[in-house]
Amino acid sequence: VPVSSFDFVVFGGTGDLAVRKLLPALYLRDRDKQLTADSRILLVSRSKESVAEIAERARAHIPDDLFDDGAWKSFLDRTQHFALDAAHDAGWAEFENALKPRSDVVRVFYLATAPDLFGPISARLKTHELITPNSRIVLEKPIGRDLASARAINEAVGAVFAEHQIFRIDHYLGKETVQNLLALRFANSLFESLWNRGSVDHVQITVAESIGVGTRAGYYDKSGALRDMVQNHLLQLLCLVAMEPPTQMHQDTVRDEKLKVLRALKPITPDQLGACTVRGQYRAGAIDGAGVPGYIEDLGGAVSRTETFVAIRAEVETWRWGGVPFYLRTGKRLAERTSEIVIQFRPVPHNIFAADAGPIQPNRLIIRLQPNEGIELQLMSKDPGPGGMRIKPTNLNLSFAEAFKIRYADAYERLLMDVVRGNSTLFMRRDEVEAAWTWIEPILEGWTRDDAPPKPYQAGTWGPAASIALIERDGRTWDDDG
Numbered sequence: 001v002p003v004s005s006f007d008f009v010v011f012g013g014t015g016d017l018a019v020r021k022l023l024p025a026l027y028l029r030d031r032d033k034q035l036t037a038d039s040r041i042l043l044v045s046r047s048k049e050s051v052a053e054i055a056e057r058a059r060a061h062i063p064d065d066l067f068d069d070g071a072w073k074s075f076l077d078r079t080q081h082f083a084l085d086a087a088h089d090a091g092w093a094e095f096e097n098a099l100k101p102r103s104d105v106v107r108v109f110y111l112a113t114a115p116d117l118f119g120p121i122s123a124r125l126k127t128h129e130l131i132t133p134n135s136r137i138v139l140e141k142p143i144g145r146d147l148a149s150a151r152a153i154n155e156a157v158g159a160v161f162a163e164h165q166i167f168r169i170d171h172y173l174g175k176e177t178v179q180n181l182l183a184l185r186f187a188n189s190l191f192e193s194l195w196n197r198g199s200v201d202h203v204q205i206t207v208a209e210s211i212g213v214g215t216r217a218g219y220y221d222k223s224g225a226l227r228d229m230v231q232n233h234l235l236q237l238l239c240l241v242a243m244e245p246p247t248q249m250h251q252d253t254v255r256d257e258k259l260k261v262l263r264a265l266k267p268i269t270p271d272q273l274g275a276c277t278v279r280g281q282y283r284a285g286a287i288d289g290a291g292v293p294g295y296i297e298d299l300g301g302a303v304s305r306t307e308t309f310v311a312i313r314a315e316v317e318t319w320r321w322g323g324v325p326f327y328l329r330t331g332k333r334l335a336e337r338t339s340e341i342v343i344q345f346r347p348v349p350h351n352i353f354a355a356d357a358g359p360i361q362p363n364r365l366i367i368r369l370q371p372n373e374g375i376e377l378q379l380m381s382k383d384p385g386p387g388g389m390r391i392k393p394t395n396l397n398l399s400f401a402e403a404f405k406i407r408y409a410d411a412y413e414r415l416l417m418d419v420v421r422g423n424s425t426l427f428m429r430r431d432e433v434e435a436a437w438t439w440i441e442p443i444l445e446g447w448t449r450d451d452a453p454p455k456p457y458q459a460g461t462w463g464p465a466a467s468i469a470l471i472e473r474d475g476r477t478w479d480d481d482g
C-alpha cells in the first residue's frame with residue numbers, strides 16, 4: 001500500500017548510515033511500489049559528492065537478488081544532493097527553494113548526524129521556516145551520552161517540534177522477530193499464565209556480534225558497548241519481554257507499558273557493580289578460522305578503556321518479576337553473530353525418575369532474533385528405545401524461514417515507512433529515553449570511578465571469564481557453547 005507523498009531529507013546524507021541502511025531501505029520500498037511518483041529523497045551533507053557517486057556506494061549494500069536496474073534508475077531520479085553545512089546558515093537557499101513549494105506533502109527530516117547537531121539543526125529548520133504541520137524529525141541513536149545531554153537534546157528539539165513529530169529510532173524495534181515478540185506474548189494464551197515469577201526462573205538477552213568496530217572506531221571509542229547497545233537495543237528488548245499487556249496496540253499504550261518497566265529497573269548501586277556488571281575489551285584472536293586484531297590495534301594503537309563487551313544482571317522490581325534475574329550481554333568480536341532471548345522456566349518440583357534416567361533440564365523458550373530467526377522450545381522427552389526410561393532434552397523448533405517463505409524486510413524499511421505514516425509505536429518516546437539513561441548512568445559513573453580497566457577477552461570467544469562467573473554464581477549458565 002503506497003504511503004502519502006513525501007520529501008525525505010537526510011542530514012548526514014552521504015554518511016555511513018545513509019549509504020548502508022537508509023538509501024537501500026528507501027530503494028526497496030520504492031521497488032515494491034510503496035512510494036508515490038512525486039515522492040523525493042533529498043540528501044544533505046557538507047561533501048560535494050554527486051548522486052551518482054553516493055548511489056554507487058549505496059548499491060554495494062543492496063543484495064544482488066533484490067537489485068533491479070530499472071527500479072534503481074527511477075529511484076535515483078527522485079534523489080537529489082545538497083552540499084551545505086547544517087551547522088551554519090550559509091548555503092541553504094537552494095535547499096529551501098527545493099522544499100518550500102511542496103508544503104503540502106509529508107516532510108521528514110532524518111538526522112543521521114552526531115547528536116550534538118540535533119538541537120542546532122532543529123533550530124535552523126525553524127529559522128528557515130521549513131517546518132510544516134506535516135513535518136516529522138527522526139533522531140538516530142545515541143540520544144546524548146548521559147541523562148543530562150539526552151535531556152538537553154530533547155529540550156532543544158522539543159522547543160521546535162511537538163513530541164508527536166519526533167521519532168527517536170531504535171532499529172531493533174523494526175526487526176520482524178522483535179515485533180514477533182509482541183505476537184508471541186499477546187496473540188497466544190499458552191504462555192500468558194507462565195509469564196511471571198511463579199514459572200520463570202530467569203531471562204537471558206544476548207546480542208552477540210562477530211564484527212569488530214570496523215571504520216567506526218572514532219565514534220565507538222567515545223561510546224562503548226553500554227551506550228551503543230545496552231541503553232537502547234537491549235533495554236528495549238527487555239521491555240518487550242517484561243512489560244504488562246497494553247490495552248491495545250497503540251503508540252502511547254505500548255510505550256506507557258515499556259516506560260513502567262524502565263522505571264522499575266532496580267538501580268545498580270556502586271557496591272553492587274562488581275557483582276552485577278562485567279565489562280570487557282577484545283584482544284586479538286580468530287573468528288571463523290581467520291585471525292583478527294584486538295581493539296587497541298583497531299583503534300590504531302591508542303590507549304583506551306572503552307568496553308566492547310558488557311554483561312549485566314538486572315532486576316525488574318514489579319509484582320510480576322520480583323526476584324527474577326534478567327541477564328543481559330552484548331559484545332563485539334564474539335564467537336558468532338547471534339541475538340536471542342531465553343526464557344528459562346523453573347525446574348520440576350520433584351524428580352520421579354531413577355538416577356540413571358539422566359538429569360532433568362528446565363524448559364527453555366528460546367526466541368532467536370537473528371540469524372536463523374525462529375522460536376525453539378526445549379522440552380524433556382523419553383529417549384526412544386528398549387533401554388528403559390531415559391530422559392533427554394529435545395527441541396520443538398519453529399523456523400520462520402520454513403514457516404513463512406518471504407523475504408524479511410530490513411528494520412529500516414519498516415521504520416522509515418512508519419515515520420511517513422506518522423506511526424510512532426516502534427519509536428522511543430522522550431520519557432523512555434530518559435528513563436533508560438537514568439538506570440544506565442550510575443553504571444557509567446561507577447565504571448569511571450573504578451580504577452580497573454575492562455577485562456580482556458580473546459576475539460572469537462564469548463567474552464571475559466567474568467561474564468560466565470556472573471551467571472554461574474547464581475547456579476545458572478548462558479545458552480551457548482562458551
Ligand code: BG6
Pocket residue numbers: 209228229
Ligand atoms: C547499532 C550499533 O545500533 O547496532 C552497532 O551502533 C551495531 O554498533 C548495530 O553493530 C547492530 O545492529 P544489527 O541490526 O546488525 O544487529
